[in-house]
Amino acid sequence: MIDEYLEPEIAKHVLELIDVSKHKALLIEADGKTVEVSRPLFINQKQNAYAIDSKRWDEAYNMLSSGIANLVKAFIxxxxxISPLTGELLHVTPRRLRYTLATGLAAEGISKRELxxxxxxxxxxxxxxxxxxxxKIVEHLDKATAKGFSKYLSFFKGRLIExxxxxxxxxRDDKHLTFVDDQNPADQADIGVCGESSVCYLDPPYSCYLCPKFQPYRHADHEHVLDCLLVGREERLKKYENARLGIQLDEVIAAVAQVAKLCEVGAHNV
Known part of the structure; x- marks a missing residue:
């Protein structure tokens, strides 16, 4: 048996699923005898005819890929x-999830044997x-995509202020945060206030957007901050051969996009 790490939130749901079905006895007629077989995580109540016909009794209640696909579609x-790209229900299949998992792990440096x-x-x-x-994957991210995904990602934990x-x-003047464009240092703008009372060890201003103590001004030009981050991201993509090495601060980009979107929505509601 091999131990596998699961994110705590996912592990909680897996344990709940196990608990719901642990008292169910799964029986099958095998060679004239009624025997109890292994209990899969997702139980096929109608039984797996392919497994039974080939006498793979331990797989008698395993779901087919079509059953898993139906579960995924029902969940969606x-x-x-909603897909932020199409505006329609997200199209996901078990095969797509498998490809995404495998490609992501390969990009992060997993060994071929482990994959x-x-x-x-x-x-x-x-x-x-x-x-x-x-x-070969080129990670594409523009303002429209970043702001589209910001509705579903909650990297910004602070609160907007007027x-x-x-x-x-x-x-406190020392807690006022100023954005300085790396490409044009003369381009500076106040973006908000730090709510941390003690010494802050983050690297402002970008990291501030991920901090729950950050209080961005609603009137500040967060769109400009987002533009500068995206330009810097493209520069890194051009500089490094490996796209993964060239991409940094994507969580910050998502957080800035979320703030910009919140300000945009607030402006429409005024």
Missing amino acids: KRHKI ARILDHTDTQHVNVYFEMAG SDEDAVNGE
């Missing part, structure tokens, strides 16, 4: 998960395609 529909084990391949020759694909009077530490 139930939670109304083959995760994908349940008997050798490593079939995983080469994922490593070839990972090296003025210094609304802010914690608003009266």
Whole structure:
């Protein structure tokens, strides 16, 4: 048995799923005898005819890929998960999830042997395609995409303010945050106030957008900050051969996009 790490939130749901079905006895008629068989995580209540016909009794209640696909589609529909690119329900299949997982792991440097084990391949020759694909992927991100995804990502944890009077530490000059364009240092603008009372060890101003103590001004030009970040991102993509090495601060980009979107929505509501 191999131990696998799961994110705590995912692990919680897996344990709940196990708990719901652990008292169900799964029985099958095998060679004239009624026997209890292994309990999969997702139970096929109608039984797996292919497994039974080939006498793979332990797989008698395993779901087919079509059953898993139906579960995924139902989840997408139930939670109304919309693609920010198409504006329609997200199209997801088990195969797409498998490809995404494999390509992502290959891009992050997993070994071929370990990836083959995760994908349940008997050798490593079939995983080469994922490593070839990972090296060719160009991570594209523009303002429209970043702001589209910002509706579904919650990297910004702070709160918008109208003025210094609304802010914690608003009266302290040393807590006012200024954005300076790396390409044009003369281009500077106040973007908000730090609500941390003690010494802050973050690297302002970009990292501030991820901090729950950050209080961005609603009237500040966060769109400009987003533009500068995206330009810098493109420069890194051109500089490095490996796209993964060239991409940094994507969570910050998402957070800035979220702030810009919130300000935009607020302006329409005024």
